[in-house]
Amino acid sequence: MARSSYEPTGDAAELFARVKAAHDALRELSAELHETAVREMREKGATVGDLSRLTGYDPEKYRRWGRAAGIEHRRPPTRGSAVDG
Structure with missing residues (x-):
């Protein structure tokens, strides 16, 4: 991909560097x-909502x-898929 000759203004360059x-x-x-998140879910019972909030x-x-780590749901999902009914 070719590089352009764009040079950001001072304000933009500062913002881009911070981001x-x-x-x-x-x-x-x-x-x-x-x-840490997987450990806290498994060992301390942290919920996805807890971790999201934090x-x-x-x-x-x-x-x-959690699913990839084999952590069981603390409660069943509240929504079913379209095929469920």
């Missing part, structure tokens, strides 16, 4: 977050992680 730094910091924490991430992130 990149935040993104890099989140990427650094992602493995630790995954391990981190700001969508609960579905933690549902997927």
Whole structure:
């Protein structure tokens, strides 16, 4: 992909640098977050709602992680699929 000659203004460059730094910091924490979230769900009974509230991430992130780790639902899902009935 060809690179353009675009150069951001000072305000834009500062914002872009701050966003990149935040993104890099989140990427650094992602493995630790995954391990800790799964452990807290498994050992301490944390719910996907608890983790979502504490981190700001969508609960579905933690549902997927819990499902992949074999963590049982604390209660049945509240919605069924369209095929259920």
